[in-house]
Amino acid sequence: MSAANEWLYLDYAATTPLDPNVAERMREVRQTSFANPASNHAAGRLSATVVDQAGVQLAELLNTDPGRFLWTSGATESNNLAITGVAKQRSHLGRHLVTMRTEHKAVVDVFRALEKQGFDVSWLLPDADGQLSVEQFEAALRDDTQLVSIMHVNNETGCFQDIATLGGICRTRGITFHVDGAQAAGKVPVDLEALPVDLYSMTAHKFYGPKGVGALYIADGTVIEPLMFGGGQQRRLRPGTLAVELIAGLGAAAAESASRLETDLLHLTALKQQLLLGIETIEGVCVNGPKSGAYPGILNVSVADIEGESLLLALEPLCVATGSACNSQSQEPSYVLRALGRSDMEAQSAVRFSLGRPTSKADIARAIDLYRAAVVKLRSIAPGHTT
Amino acid sequence: MNSDPYSLKVRKLFANTAHAGDIPGGVSGFYEDQGVRLRLSASVTDGAMTALRFQAWACPHVIAAAEMVCSLFEGRPVADLELFNTAQIMDDLGIPVEKTGRILVLEDTVRSLGQAIQDRTDH
Numbered sequence: 001m002s003a004a005n006e007w008l009y010l011d012y013a014a015t016t017p018l019d020p021n022v023a024e025r026m027r028e029v030r031q032t033s034f035a036n037p038a039s040n041h042a043a044g045r046l047s048a049t050v051v052d053q054a055g056v057q058l059a060e061l062l063n064t065d066p067g068r069f070l071w072t073s074g075a076t077e078s079n080n081l082a083i084t085g086v087a088k089q090r091s092h093l094g095r096h097l098v099t100m101r102t103e104h105k106a107v108v109d110v111f112r113a114l115e116k117q118g119f120d121v122s123w124l125l126p127d128a129d130g131q132l133s134v135e136q137f138e139a140a141l142r143d144d145t146q147l148v149s150i151m152h153v154n155n156e157t158g159c160f161q162d163i164a165t166l167g168g169i170c171r172t173r174g175i176t177f178h179v180d181g182a183q184a185a186g187k188v189p190v191d192l193e194a195l196p197v198d199l200y201s202m203t204a205h206k207f208y209g210p211k212g213v214g215a216l217y218i219a220d221g222t223v224i225e226p227l228m229f230g231g232g233q234q235r236r237l238r239p240g241t242l243a244v245e246l247i248a249g250l251g252a253a254a255a256e257s258a259s260r261l262e263t264d265l266l267h268l269t270a271l272k273q274q275l276l277l278g279i280e281t282i283e284g285v286c287v288n289g290p291k292s293g294a295y296p297g298i299l300n301v302s303v304a305d306i307e308g309e310s311l312l313l314a315l316e317p318l319c320v321a322t323g324s325a326c327n328s329q330s331q332e333p334s335y336v337l338r339a340l341g342r343s344d345m346e347a348q349s350a351v352r353f354s355l356g357r358p359t360s361k362a363d364i365a366r367a368i369d370l371y372r373a374a375v376v377k378l379r380s381i382a383p384g385h386t387t
Numbered sequence: 388m389n390s391d392p393y394s395l396k397v398r399k400l401f402a403n404t405a406h407a408g409d410i411p412g413g414v415s416g417f418y419e420d421q422g423v424r425l426r427l428s429a430s431v432t433d434g435a436m437t438a439l440r441f442q443a444w445a446c447p448h449v450i451a452a453a454e455m456v457c458s459l460f461e462g463r464p465v466a467d468l469e470l471f472n473t474a475q476i477m478d479d480l481g482i483p484v485e486k487t488g489r490i491l492v493l494e495d496t497v498r499s500l501g502q503a504i505q506d507r508t509d510h
Binding site: 305307309310313314377380381382383384 | 393398401404407408417422424425426441442443444445446447450
């Protein structure tokens with residue numbers, strides 16, 4: 001494999017590097033605040049202050065009250081806790097749950113596990129751009145629906161769902177509304193005071209914070225059951241000693257994002273436009289997801305007559321995600337793109353470019369060149385016909 | 388964790404597909420299965436394959452294996468195609484067992500080429 005300094009990393013939807021200011025804050029905390037924040041002594045109180053400060057920073061980013069967050073290990077845990085916690089807490093009222101086919105595995109697999117436990121799940125399909133229609137959503141709701149979980153920004157296509165409208169419908173019907181915000185928090189404006197959302201999952205490493213820490217927002221009046229037991233921390237909903245250094249990193253990343261959200265979006269919008277213009281000129285390329293109005297950090301494209309696994313290798317040293325998991329572990333094309341109506345062939349040739357703060361115009365120009373060269377190479381060696 | 392699924396040999400052969408292409412007027416064998424489309428073409432003179440080329444819509448392992456087969460058999464008698472050995476190719480290239488089905492498509496294509504050469508000779 002290429003050395004790290006030769007890579008062209010365009011996989012920021014998978015994870016981001018640690019922001020230098022975040023790293024510095026974590027270094028400070030590591031040296032000064034190692035104590036358990038639950039300990040009732042001066043050192044413990046110092047750690048608790050660090051945690052509290054991170055809560056304030058995250059609350060400022062998302063416009064809410066710092067007391068409404070639970071610290072978790074990341075969005076996967078937040079999703080598990082929110083979905084399972086509500087489903088079980090409200091199971092005596094009904095066992096019908098609603099979500100989408102295009103959710104992240106960290107949501108899909110939780111609902112599948114709940115189905116095995118006797119819950120009835122409605123799986124909604126989006127349109128060809130990935131958008132869920134309000135009419136279809138309303139039609140899926142029933143008198144016994146207890147929970148809806150819809151992601152804010154799709155991790156493969158960048159498609160936004162209309163969280164405000166969907167949440168409003170849930171609120172009028174008394175249905176708990178969970179949003180997986182892993183690809184939105186710290187990347188696009190999110191106002192949790194304004195949005196009718198009961199639970200919102202997020203993770204630090206998607207917005208230049210450390211891996212291994214996330215949060216779950218729980219609105220006032222929303223009740224969940226814990227998944228774990230073993231202490232009184234975090235209102236007994238998520239016991240265990242808090243990871244002070246990681247939480248401080250999340251807080252610092254939130255503060256950094258809050259200060260540059262608009263700049264980041266302008267930067268990404270210009271880069272995505274450049275990338276789209278360069279890629280679109282290649283014959284047979286189609287965009288997966290909305291061509292406009294999607295999150296500007298993600299561009300997902302398929303290309304006709306190209307084998308996805310070979311495309312990924314031919315693209316090196318470009319680091320991108322592929323719609324084909326066609327390796328020794330799995331041969332399943334992206335279920336998200338299949339849900340958008342893409343064929344197996346289209347889905348397996350899909351490439352997700354995801355852009356980030358460090359991405360430059362020169363990076364995009366190089367990515368276009370690498371993509372074009374890979375497509376030309378693979379087309380040149382493919383059989384022209386099948387007889 | 389996610390270790391490199393490709394051996395150095397596979398990477399080198401995939402990057403340098405010197406035998407990719409077609410031979411106009413040559414003899415071809417084609418096979419399609421397991422998500423693989425593969426064509427082998429040969430020009431044959433006096434019972435020997437003087438040139439071998441491949442065309443593939445396939446994963447990197449199959450492309451590397453096809454390139455290797457062309458290198459191995461180019462210049463050799465047609466009868467040597469019988470010596471094609473799937474297990475040896477997989478071993479040489481470090482191809483995971485999950486890809487056996489795809490490499491068997493290469494074996495079928497080699498046989499198809501041998502048959503096509505035989506048919507032309509008989510004709």
